[in-house]
Amino acid sequence: MRVVVAMSGGVDSSVAAALLKAQGHDVVGVSMQLYDQSGGTETFGSCCTLDDLQDARRVAAAIGIPHYILNLERQFEDTVVKNFVGEYTAGRTPLPCAHCNSDLKFSTLLDRATGFDAAVVATGHYAQVELRADGRWLLRRGTDPDKDQSYFLFSLTQAQLAQAMFPVGALRKSEVRATAQSLGLQVADKPDSQEICFVPSGDYAAFVERRAPGAATAGPIVDAEGHELGRHGGIHRFTVGQRKGLGLSAPAPLYVLRLEPGTGTVVVGGRTALDRRLLTASAVNWVSMEPPGEWTVVTAQIRHRHAAAPARVRALSGGRAELEFVEPQSAISPGQAAVFYDGDCVVGGGWIDSATPGDPARA
Amino acid sequence: MVRSWGVRIYLDHNATTPVDPAVAAAIGAVLTGDFGNPSSVHHFGQRAKAILDEARSSVAALIGGQPGDVVFTGGGTESDNAAIRGAAESLETTGRRHLIATAIEHEAVLNTFKALGKRGWRTTLLPVDATGVVAPEALREAISTDTALVSIMHANNEVGTVQPIAELAAIAKAHGAVMHTDAVQSAGKIPLEVVSLGVDLLSISAHKFNGPKGVGALWIRRGTRLTAFATGGKQERGRRAGTENVPGIAGLGIAAQLAQTKLTSEAPRLAALRDQLEARVCAAIAGTAVNGTGPRVPNTTNISFDRVEAESLLIALDLEGIAVSTGSACSSGTLEPSHVLKAMGFPAHRAQNSIRFSFGAGNTPSDVDRVVEALPRVVEKLRALTRPARRA
Numbered sequence: 081m082r083v084v085v086a087m088s089g090g091v092d093s094s095v096a097a098a099l100l101k102a103q104g105h106d107v108v109g110v111s112m113q114l115y116d117q118s119g120g121t122e123t124f125g126s127c128c129t130l131d132d133l134q135d136a137r138r139v140a141a142a143i144g145i146p147h148y149i150l151n152l153e154r155q156f157e158d159t160v161v162k163n164f165v166g167e168y169t170a171g172r173t174p175l176p177c178a179h180c181n182s183d184l185k186f187s188t189l190l191d192r193a194t195g196f197d198a199a200v201v202a203t204g205h206y207a208q209v210e211l212r213a214d215g216r217w218l219l220r221r222g223t224d225p226d227k228d229q230s231y232f233l234f235s236l237t238q239a240q241l242a243q244a245m246f247p248v249g250a251l252r253k254s255e256v257r258a259t260a261q262s263l264g265l266q267v268a269d270k271p272d273s274q275e276i277c278f279v280p281s282g283d284y285a286a287f288v289e290r291r292a293p294g295a296a297t298a299g300p301i302v303d304a305e306g307h308e309l310g311r312h313g314g315i316h317r318f319t320v321g322q323r324k325g326l327g328l329s330a331p332a333p334l335y336v337l338r339l340e341p342g343t344g345t346v347v348v349g350g351r352t353a354l355d356r357r358l359l360t361a362s363a364v365n366w367v368s369m370e371p372p373g374e375w376t377v378v379t380a381q382i383r384h385r386h387a388a389a390p391a392r393v394r395a396l397s398g399g400r401a402e403l404e405f406v407e408p409q410s411a412i413s414p415g416q417a418a419v420f421y422d423g424d425c426v427v428g429g430g431w432i433d434s435a436t437p438g439d440p441a442r443a
Numbered sequence: 444m445v446r447s448w449g450v451r452i453y454l455d456h457n458a459t460t461p462v463d464p465a466v467a468a469a470i471g472a473v474l475t476g477d478f479g480n481p482s483s484v485h486h487f488g489q490r491a492k493a494i495l496d497e498a499r500s501s502v503a504a505l506i507g508g509q510p511g512d513v514v515f516t517g518g519g520t521e522s523d524n525a526a527i528r529g530a531a532e533s534l535e536t537t538g539r540r541h542l543i544a545t546a547i548e549h550e551a552v553l554n555t556f557k558a559l560g561k562r563g564w565r566t567t568l569l570p571v572d573a574t575g576v577v578a579p580e581a582l583r584e585a586i587s588t589d590t591a592l593v594s595i596m597h598a599n600n601e602v603g604t605v606q607p608i609a610e611l612a613a614i615a616k617a618h619g620a621v622m623h624t625d626a627v628q629s630a631g632k633i634p635l636e637v638v639s640l641g642v643d644l645l646s647i648s649a650h651k652f653n654g655p656k657g658v659g660a661l662w663i664r665r666g667t668r669l670t671a672f673a674t675g676g677k678q679e680r681g682r683r684a685g686t687e688n689v690p691g692i693a694g695l696g697i698a699a700q701l702a703q704t705k706l707t708s709e710a711p712r713l714a715a716l717r718d719q720l721e722a723r724v725c726a727a728i729a730g731t732a733v734n735g736t737g738p739r740v741p742n743t744t745n746i747s748f749d750r751v752e753a754e755s756l757l758i759a760l761d762l763e764g765i766a767v768s769t770g771s772a773c774s775s776g777t778l779e780p781s782h783v784l785k786a787m788g789f790p791a792h793r794a795q796n797s798i799r800f801s802f803g804a805g806n807t808p809s810d811v812d813r814v815v816e817a818l819p820r821v822v823e824k825l826r827a828l829t830r831p832a833r834r835a
Contacts, residue, residue: 148758195755195825
């Protein structure tokens with residue numbers, strides 16, 4: 081079977097390619113060029129730089145597969161970068177990696193792969209795909225609890241999962257590195273990428289301001305009662321739960337409670353005021369089941385580094401869902417994903433629109 | 444030429460060509476035997492010097508010049524840089540601070556112009572017409588007594604069109620400007636004669652005609668003012684200091700001899716293959732168009748495939764064992780559509796849908812058959828996948 085492997089130049093996708101090759105597949109390595117690299121220095125030190133492309137090329141040569149660079153700058157801009165900028169300016173906290181997975185890797189890249197007679201696109205994600213006896217494709221957490229990336233893959237549809245492979249999903253990171261070592265791949269000890277690839281400096285606010293100069297509009301910082309405590313330089317600089325960078329002095333630490341894009345207001349308060357039990361999500365993708373009209377018991381995760389907490393969820397009309405945690409959760413940020421699990425199996429997930437303290441009596 | 448790379452079909456000879464076995468043998472002989480430094484007085488130096496002399500004669504013969512006017516370089520790009528920078532700088536004191544090229548030059552010329560533009564030279568890029576040819580009238584309008592140098596390629600690398608160099612050189616000469624031509628894509632493909640072309644400087648590159656990479660030559664008309672392009676010892680009459688790349692130059696010499704010998708037989712043979720491919724592809728696939736309908740070198744065709752991203756087509760063909768290219772090999776890595784097709788007035792999508800097929804010594808009619816078999820199938824598959832137009 082011909083398989084296209086998305087190769088970032090990192091150890092995970094390198095080992096993914098090597099494993100597929102060892103399994104006897106006809107493996108074609110592809111690296112995506114996602115933003116202009118002719119400048120060179122701007123992107124130094126992060127994922128997908130020219131150095132990473134060179135690493136991917138060397139790995140492909142070492143394991144004996146063809147390797148191509150696909151220029152998907154325009155598609156990346158349309159599907160990932162515009163959303164990233166738009167979400168921040170709308171007072172939400174974007175999750176670009178999830179968009180990149182469902183809207184680029186398993187969309188545009190999958191189309192390209194089909195054109196190359198490949199039935200499947202493989203990546204180096206720590207997640208597992210499985211075909212259930214009833215014909216439904218399941219998405220499971222990666223075996224390594226520290227590296228699990230199923231949260232970023234929740235929006236893959238059944239059709240996309242059917243054409244996805246995650247060859248390192250059943251391995252621990254240490255096993256992946258050991259495999260790379262034993263194969264003599266020079267990326268075996270390469271550090272993991274940390275930042276969002278197209279903002280290697282980590283300065284998201286500056287990136288948003290370059291793309292949307294209007295974002296840098298000053299506004300008030302108020303407490304829950306509406307008293308102005310200070311001013312800020314644009315709501316895109318804040319995310320729910322943020323404590324640093326407020327420029328306020330107060331007897332107790334203050335956190336961002338919510339962002340009000342209409343008036344450009346940042347609402348702050350004490351830590352406990354961040355607690356929420358109820359959230360609604362939209363564009364919900366149901367993976368292991370059809371949309372449940374009745375409350376269904378799950379565990380749910382509201383950001384990548386969040387321990388999934390007991391909750392119940394039910395589908396609403398218009399592709400939305402409502403989710404209620406048993407215990408209040410801190411800093412539920414609109415724009416992030418709420419992903420529902422049954423054990424290690426993704427039930428579904430959607431984009432968080434709003435969160436409220438909820439009514440404890442309903443628990 | 445015997446093909447050493449198996450069943451794959453190589454149709455990218457404008458990017459580079461396989462080294463002829465006779466060339467490889469000559470290089471090997473120098474590497475393993477004649478290791479001397481050509482500047483040395485003793486026996487070993489004399490052997491090496493003799494190799495340089497012979498190669499210089501062979502290159503001179505290929506371009507119809509005198510051996511003493513040939514300077515060996517590190518390839519076509521270095522020759523272009525040496526010609527342009529050398530002429531511009533040597534004429535700086537005369538007040539001539541204007542440089543002219545065309546919009547379809549190779550990056551070696553375009554980016555050298557940009558660099559000089561930043562240092563104060565005025566630069567003009569002449570337009571070309573839809574057939575890919577520059578009009579002498581355009582040069583007549585642009586040139587003045589300020590013009591130091593006119594640099595116009597002989598044959599274009601992406602579409603193969605041949606420019607009217609003799610006519611252009613006459614205009615340059617009439618205005619006292621130095622005339623350079625980048626003949627990297629014409630040397631060894633069509634007859635080349637520096638005297639009838641009337642140029643002052645001419646660049647060639649060995650690996651475009653079955654020689655090794657990293658070696659080329661610049662022909663310099665005697666009396667042309669040109670600053671040295673590397674200072675140091677007295678090698679290459681002081682124009683390019685540094686111990687010569689004797690093995691590479693030996694290979695260049697043999698490649699030049701072979702190219703000259705085969706010129707009259709290869710040119711019509713390659714033209715026939717190219718014309719067949721063009722006709723059969725355009726007949727078999729709807730929505731195709733040939734780019735560059737002016738006079739062309741015999742081995743090159745550039746074809747646009749409507750509603751197909753050239754990038755995908757290139758990869759799909761490679762997976763079928765057919766090696767082609769999207770315009771210039773140097774332009775990969777950027778989203779910019781081909782500057783050549785843009786200059787010819789084509790819209791961006793046509794420039795992004797184009798594939799270059801360039802024939803060479805190893806190609807046979809059965810290669811054409813295989814391309815004509817595979818291409819319609821691949822194009823159809825890619826077109827079926829194209830999502831509704833999302834053109835920028």
